[in-house]
Structures are given as structure tokens and as C-alpha cells.
Amino acid sequence: MALFQRQEIRQTQGQSLVMTPQLQQAIKLLQLSTMELAAFVEQQLEQNPLLQRADGAGEVGTNEPVEAPQPEIVSAPAAEDLAGLTEAIDADFGNVWDAEGPTLPSFSSESGRAGGSFDGDEASLEQVLGEMPTLRDHLVAQLQLDILDPADRIVALYLIDMLDAAGYLSGALDEVVAALGCTVERATSVLERLQRFDPPGIFARNLSECLALQLRDRNRLDPAMQALLDNLDLLARRDFAELRRVCGVDDEDLAEMAREIRRLDPKPALRFESEPVQTLIPDIYMRMHPEGGWIIELNTEALPRVLVDSHYYARIRKSCHSRQDKDYVAEQYNAANWLVKSLHQRATTVLKVATEIVRQQDAFFVHGIEHLRPLTLRDIAEAIDMHESTVSRVTANKHIATPRGLFELKYFFTSAIASATGGEAHSAEAVRHRIKILIDNEPPAEVLSDDRIVEILRRSGIDIARRTVAKYREAMRIPSSVQRRREKVAGLAAN
Structure with a gap:
């Protein structure tokens, strides 16, 4: 059979999605955290001369800066239509883009090795610190592997945020029970699991418990050692005679036990003390409406605000003589307009998804963690007429500040x-x-x-x-x- 080349023109029915650079950027913006979004916009401001920062009145430019959508009111538990939102996100933003959603992220954009040295010349102090994980990063990474239950994860995250700089629990479990509406048994069970995390001794409520956790990790917490930990005041007063009686040991054993305690770390989290503190910035605020239900609004203070300088564009376009210069100016102008549109649609989509999650999980916010209802990405996607992959991207790295605490949107999904x-x-x-x-x-x-x-x-x-x-x-x-x-x-x- 002979082989030959020929040209053909084919016409196909239907639509296909072309992944343009602008569309890739729009999809990327959906899954960025607030801090990552601010860094991305800052980079665009440096690269595009037609973009201007809109920090307030009197800024250079003629276009209005991108504004966040108006707050939404959730009248729970009624599932009424979303009103007042701007035009829903269209196909260009993921409704037909069936890529895999992001995996469950860490809560900080900074991660890396757990230690470092300042002796070499290859890295500056800032670089080394930037590579070191925070205590929260270190604990959340273990949480994602050890605690799979969504409700238990919410309790665990609340307890992580109660740690002080030394690694001790700064409040009582009653605070967790009151804030999340969970049982004392659940809070206690989650705390016991967290107390097995690294570094040993973390989540202790006092010095005796901190040392006991470290000894348990070394398989050295026997009754005699526990008795010694229960009477640390006698050790501080050097009342060895009473300690021998309480612990039921002789002088040699008591001396060895004291040496072992001195080798423990009374402040197990201090190794993380010099690391930069990564503050979680909520993307959404949620508060009670005076007439019932919830008010859902974006954190406009954290949203970058940019505008396109149309006056400058018109001026430099007239001065362009070569085709190359004209193409460059047109490209930057289109990119600037696309960024402004993308930021607005991202804000609209985040608000839309968060509003539906609050509506679906109203019982949790009203009654507590025992009332988490089953919820999947598909449930939200179908309710707001959006693709699952878009919902997955929106809920990644996004946090909502609620009357019950600060939560990642991902944690409201349960089977x-x-x-x-x-x-x-x-x-x-x-x-x-x-x-x-x-x-x-x-x-x-x-x-x-x-x-x-x-x-x-x-x-x-x-x-x-x-x-x-x-x-x-x-x-x-x-x-x-x-x-x-x-x-x-x-x-x-x-x-």
C-alpha cells in the first residue's frame, strides 16, 4: 500500500476548550491563598506598566479598581436561590475543565526541612529561616496523616491554635467544647492523639505532663517515674528522703531517674521559636445576621486592588512607530484587563462557594460539631451550577472566620x-x-x-x-x- 501526504479540511461539531495562557492564569488564581495571590499581583504590577495599584482615591488611572462582590446573606436552613451575586463563573473558569483538583494543602505557603545551619556562606539567615517549617506546619503535616475524620480534624486544628511558644496547651478543654459544640470525650480523645505527635512533650498542660509524654515516647514511664513526676516540688527542694519513700526506690535508682529527667526538654517547641510566624488571613468573614441567618462577606482588606491605566495606554500607543512596539503595548493592555477581570471573577466564585457551604452546614454553626452533615464537592457544584474541579480549586487554601473559629473550607466536606x-x-x-x-x-x-x-x-x-x-x-x-x-x-x- 502506497503512502503519500495530502491536506484535508475537516469541520467538527461541538466546542472544545483551548487552554490559553490567560485561561491557565485564571485557573491558577482560583486555588491561590490570600498571601500567594498578593505576591502574584505584586509580580504583575512590576512586569506590566499599564497596571496600577489602587490603594485609594487619587491614584493614577481612569478605570475603576476591581471591587469585591457584595456580602451574601444566608437564610438558614431554607435553601433559597443565591441573589445579588454578579454573573456566575463561565466555562472559561473551569466548568468544562475536568482536571484533577489540588490535594489537601498545608496551611502555610512555607515548608522545608526541620533544621539548618548558619555556618555556611551559601544561604543567608533569611533564606534559612524561610526554609524551616513553622510549628503549625509541622503539626498539620502529621495531622493530615494521622487524623482522617473531618470533625476530629477541626478539633485538632483548634487545639493547635491554642499552643503557646513553648508547646503547652494555653487553655482548658472546656474552651474547645464551648467553641465547637463537641463533647468533652471527643476533645479529650483528639488531645490524646495529638500528644503523640512530634516533638515529644507537645500539647502538655503542665510541666509534669510534658515530661511524662517524653518518657512515654522513650518507653520509660514506669510507676516509680510517674510518682517522681507527681512530686517535682520535692525534687526542687532536694527532699531525697521523701522522694525515695514516695517512689519506692533506693538512692542509686533515684539519682538515675533524676539524671534522666534532666535530659528531657521542658519546652519542646522552642526549636521553632526563631522561625517567622505565618499568620493565617481569612478569605471570608461570617457573622450572624440580626434577623437570623448568616452574613457572608469577603475580606476586602486582604484582596489586592488593581486598575488599568487607560490614559497612559492611550498616550504611549500614539508614540509607538514599529509594529513590534504596538504589539507589545496591546499585549500588556489585554493582560492588564484580563487580570482585573480574573480577580473579580475569582472573588465572586469564592463568595459563591463559601455561601453555599455555610448554607449546607448551617446545623454545625448553630449546634456544634456533632451536627456536621455529609457534604461532597459534587453537592456544592450541583447547587451552584459549577464543575467539581472548580469547587475543589476554590476550597483549597481558603479560610473562613466563623463564630466557632477559623477553618479551611476543605474541612466542611465529609462522607x-x-x-x-x-x-x-x-x-x-x-x-x-x-x-x-x-x-x-x-x-x-x-x-x-x-x-x-x-x-x-x-x-x-x-x-x-x-x-x-x-x-x-x-x-x-x-x-x-x-x-x-x-x-x-x-x-x-x-x-
């Missing part, structure tokens, strides 16, 4: 468990909580098996499989029914 009666689905977190309550209240003579828990939950309208109950129980570090029965029998025998 669902079907209803056995065909009604509304149940949040996976709410089901986990029910399982824990059932096990906590089981009598010693009637320990609940996983099959028995499935029966009880199905009678209450929750359609769940036995393997799912086992998975949730193991995630909460609750032993099997056989092991629980043995422990309770042993406890009764000891009494």
Missing part, C-alpha cells in the same frame, strides 16, 4: 452513610459518634459485638455494613468486643 428508611443520609462523623456512645455505655455483662451495633444502628435508620462499623471502631482505637469483654471481666475481678 455520607445512607438512611435505612430512605430518608436523608447521615454524616459519617455523626455515625462514628453514635458507635462510640453505644460502646461507652455498654454494660460489662452485655458487651456489644460489631454485628449487634449494626442491628441497633439499622433500627434507628442508619444503613451500615459490619465492616464499616469495624473500620470506624478501629479508627477510634476502640478494641474488639472480645478484648473489651476480657478487660471488663478483669476489672470486675480486681474489684
